[in-house]
Amino acid sequence: MPPIKKYLLTPGPTEVPPEVLLEIAKPVIHHRTPEFSAELDRARQALKPLFGTREEVLILNSSGTGAMEAAVCNLLAPGEEAIFVNGGKFGERWGKILNAYGIVAHEIKVEWGHPVEPEMVEQFLARYPRSQAVFVQASETSTTAVHPVETIAEITRRRDVLLVVDGITSVGVFEQKMDEWGVDALVTGSQKALMLPPGLGFIALSERAWRKAAQISTPKFYFDLKRELKAQRDEHTTAYTPAVSLIRGLNKSLELIHRETLPAVFGRHRLMAEAVRAGARALGLELLAARAPAPGVTGILAPQGIDGTKVVRMMRDEMGVSVQGGQDHMKGKLIRIGHMGYVSPFEMLVAISALEIVLSRLGYRFPSGVGVAAVQNVLARSASI
Amino acid sequence: MPPIKKYLLTPGPTEVPPEVLLEIAKPVIHHRTPEFSAELDRARQALKPLFGTREEVLILNSSGTGAMEAAVCNLLAPGEEAIFVNGGKFGERWGKILNAYGIVAHEIKVEWGHPVEPEMVEQFLARYPRSQAVFVQASETSTTAVHPVETIAEITRRRDVLLVVDGITSVGVFEQKMDEWGVDALVTGSQKALMLPPGLGFIALSERAWRKAAQISTPKFYFDLKRELKAQRDEHTTAYTPAVSLIRGLNKSLELIHRETLPAVFGRHRLMAEAVRAGARALGLELLAARAPAPGVTGILAPQGIDGTKVVRMMRDEMGVSVQGGQDHMKGKLIRIGHMGYVSPFEMLVAISALEIVLSRLGYRFPSGVGVAAVQNVLARSASI
Numbered sequence: 001m002p003p004i005k006k007y008l009l010t011p012g013p014t015e016v017p018p019e020v021l022l023e024i025a026k027p028v029i030h031h032r033t034p035e036f037s038a039e040l041d042r043a044r045q046a047l048k049p050l051f052g053t054r055e056e057v058l059i060l061n062s063s064g065t066g067a068m069e070a071a072v073c074n075l076l077a078p079g080e081e082a083i084f085v086n087g088g089k090f091g092e093r094w095g096k097i098l099n100a101y102g103i104v105a106h107e108i109k110v111e112w113g114h115p116v117e118p119e120m121v122e123q124f125l126a127r128y129p130r131s132q133a134v135f136v137q138a139s140e141t142s143t144t145a146v147h148p149v150e151t152i153a154e155i156t157r158r159r160d161v162l163l164v165v166d167g168i169t170s171v172g173v174f175e176q177k178m179d180e181w182g183v184d185a186l187v188t189g190s191q192k193a194l195m196l197p198p199g200l201g202f203i204a205l206s207e208r209a210w211r212k213a214a215q216i217s218t219p220k221f222y223f224d225l226k227r228e229l230k231a232q233r234d235e236h237t238t239a240y241t242p243a244v245s246l247i248r249g250l251n252k253s254l255e256l257i258h259r260e261t262l263p264a265v266f267g268r269h270r271l272m273a274e275a276v277r278a279g280a281r282a283l284g285l286e287l288l289a290a291r292a293p294a295p296g297v298t299g300i301l302a303p304q305g306i307d308g309t310k311v312v313r314m315m316r317d318e319m320g321v322s323v324q325g326g327q328d329h330m331k332g333k334l335i336r337i338g339h340m341g342y343v344s345p346f347e348m349l350v351a352i353s354a355l356e357i358v359l360s361r362l363g364y365r366f367p368s369g370v371g372v373a374a375v376q377n378v379l380a381r382s383a384s385i
Numbered sequence: 386m387p388p389i390k391k392y393l394l395t396p397g398p399t400e401v402p403p404e405v406l407l408e409i410a411k412p413v414i415h416h417r418t419p420e421f422s423a424e425l426d427r428a429r430q431a432l433k434p435l436f437g438t439r440e441e442v443l444i445l446n447s448s449g450t451g452a453m454e455a456a457v458c459n460l461l462a463p464g465e466e467a468i469f470v471n472g473g474k475f476g477e478r479w480g481k482i483l484n485a486y487g488i489v490a491h492e493i494k495v496e497w498g499h500p501v502e503p504e505m506v507e508q509f510l511a512r513y514p515r516s517q518a519v520f521v522q523a524s525e526t527s528t529t530a531v532h533p534v535e536t537i538a539e540i541t542r543r544r545d546v547l548l549v550v551d552g553i554t555s556v557g558v559f560e561q562k563m564d565e566w567g568v569d570a571l572v573t574g575s576q577k578a579l580m581l582p583p584g585l586g587f588i589a590l591s592e593r594a595w596r597k598a599a600q601i602s603t604p605k606f607y608f609d610l611k612r613e614l615k616a617q618r619d620e621h622t623t624a625y626t627p628a629v630s631l632i633r634g635l636n637k638s639l640e641l642i643h644r645e646t647l648p649a650v651f652g653r654h655r656l657m658a659e660a661v662r663a664g665a666r667a668l669g670l671e672l673l674a675a676r677a678p679a680p681g682v683t684g685i686l687a688p689q690g691i692d693g694t695k696v697v698r699m700m701r702d703e704m705g706v707s708v709q710g711g712q713d714h715m716k717g718k719l720i721r722i723g724h725m726g727y728v729s730p731f732e733m734l735v736a737i738s739a740l741e742i743v744l745s746r747l748g749y750r751f752p753s754g755v756g757v758a759a760v761q762n763v764l765a766r767s768a769s770i
Binding site for chain 1: 391393395397398399400401406407409410411412413414415416417418446447448449450451454457458463481482485486487574576582583584603604605606607608609625626627628629630631701707709
């Protein structure tokens with residue numbers, strides 16, 4: 001029998017606060033009413049600080065991938081050139097979407113777990129001067145590494161090239177300064193730091209990106225952002241039927257986020273990252289993304305001779321602690337622990353405890369308790385607990 | 386102050402049963418787990434009888450419009466020709482999507498409230514013999530008329546042309562025999578007869594449609610149905626993050642539907658349609674779609690000199706009874722009452738009662754109570770109450 005209480009410590013979906021679940025469970029309202037318009041306006045307004053923008057944030061009825069596609073098909077035309085950073089599954093996805101739309105896509109291949117070197121972006125822009133945009137992840141969820149978006153933005157701004165950022169595990173996780181840095185498109189989804197079930201995508205465009213979008217006639221309908229901007233900004237509704245319940249839940253979760261305050265949320269994410277990493281290191285384990293680890297998810301390499309897939313399965317099925325394994329060539333080699341959204345720093349004890357028990361059962365040797373003690377030391381030193 | 390108890394009698398979104406709301410409010414599970422795979426498989430299986438198909442029903446994280454777009458961009462290539470029936474807002478939408486994708490779209494314009502004449506389809510196919518597909522609504526929600534899909538399917542099948550049907554207010558509302566009739570694509574959304582909040586789109590394709598889809602390379606990513614089929618049928622998961630909570634709610638609502646049994650659900654919809662129409666006629670009011678009224682929604686023409694928009698607003702704001710007005714040139718002239726999904730036949734009394742009170746206050750004269758008495762007569766005669 002699985003345990004009665006479960007922990008969802010994957011890098012998304014993340015746990016949803018009971019207050020938000022109850023809001024989502026409220027009777028549905030019609031979406032062409034002043035009541036819904038007020039909900040939509042409120043949510044769009046409250047999202048802006050998470051994006052670090054004064055531009056319009058649009059809410060889409062799709063997953064984050066839909067919002068990624070919206071960025072591509074609204075900003076580029078078939079035959080145009082673009083550069084994308086492929087440092088993991090989601091970087092690879094930029095490439096797939098660009099290819100699907102007939103964009104000539106130049107790939108900066110980055111070793112999994114590493115951040116892209118800004119010089120590489122510089123070099124690619126010099127080598128492919130017709131490139132109209134650079135696509136990158138702020139945080140590559142598959143490898144748990146962050147890319148240096150702020151530095152890349154300096155380069156793209158200087159060359160008047162658009163910078164499109166997948167912020168799916170960065171918006172609401174750590175500070176995003178879209179306007180200040182000069183990011184031209186920032187995308188996210190509902191099931192990460194926004195503490196909601198999956199089902200909503202989000203996108204904000206810079207003024208420069210809107211100007212480019214005005215010239216693009218790539219075939220699209222559902223993801224036509226110009227139509228969506230008109231609906232959401234001017235008509236206070238969505239172009240097509242919105243996921244009303246999730247948007248009401250969104251208002252509740254944004255209320256919780258702003259009540260905690262964004263700096264406190266970001267601080268909590270940093271603290272959890274530090275704690276879980278200290279736990280892993282104390283167990284003699286290595287991180288995949290040691291150089292530039294993401295604040296929202298930590299990737300721990302499975303010890304030599306131990307199957308990471310089995311670790312993840314035992315943690316979930318025997319202990320009710322859901323974490324995630326590696327993908328593609330990291331399958332069986334990586335254990336990813338998510339720590340964003342509705343997660344308490346104390347749950348890092350839970351994650352490392354379950355990991356200790358499973359590793360020990362699988363024959364990996366270490367002094368029992370060193371992992372959780374290391375977590376505890378970080379928590380105890382923190383001023384915010 | 387608005388009344389404590391509200392009635393959502395619009396043609397979508399419709400009310401969601403409390404059991405379903407509670408299911409949606411359950412803690413989120415991860416979508417790459419055996420637990421979610423079981424949920425997905427169960428839902429896809431239970432949907433088939435509503436579509437009248439043995440083909441795969443795919444679940445999309447989008448509104449119904451997204452599923453409509455998926456039909457277009459998976460079945461046609463730019464420059465190909467197609468015919469679409471425009472008998473209202475949603476027929477018009479087929480045209481807009483086809484245009485967005487560079488399809489040469491031949492429009493059969495049908496007066497609002499009327500069904501398309503099958504001979505017109507025949508004529509258009511003769512006039513534009515290169516047409517690859519016909520697009521139509523089974524039930525045109527904006528005008529409350531049904532189109533004769535079965536008869537049209539005979540024509541398209543004979544000519545080996547695809548028939549693509551928007552079933553957003555027909556799937557689960559009245560019987561759909563996709564396979565038997567020879568419909569090649571059938572699309573729906575979650576917020577109508579499926580008794581769910583908005584947020585899911587659905588599509589099933591015939592074997593013939595899948596063969597056509599195999600040859601089509603129109604740019605798309607999120608709505609790539611071949612990719613989605615592989616994920617849902619072979620890998621028991623979705624290509625991109627699914628709206629997990631809504632899919633669990635879907636299983637609960639499908640359970641309720643199959644427990645009531647489909648024939649009983651369809652009978653209830655017919656009974657409600659008959660009852661509300663009897664009420665309207667007793668009040669001396671006319672229906673927009675008298676010749677072929679939809680089983681899920683009834684469009685009542687506002688009496689001469691009375692503003693339909695005001696009627697709808699008073700019903701909603703003063704009485705808590707949400708119905709919907711007309712769109713475009715029918716704005717102010719139409720009152721649409723939805724009766725599909727989680728609606729009791731007794732609520733037709735509520736709808737007509739509120740309508741009687743509002744009309745009377747606005748100066749329309751009739752013997753008080755004749756509307757609800759007519760509803761009552763229909764209900765009392767019914768064997769299913």
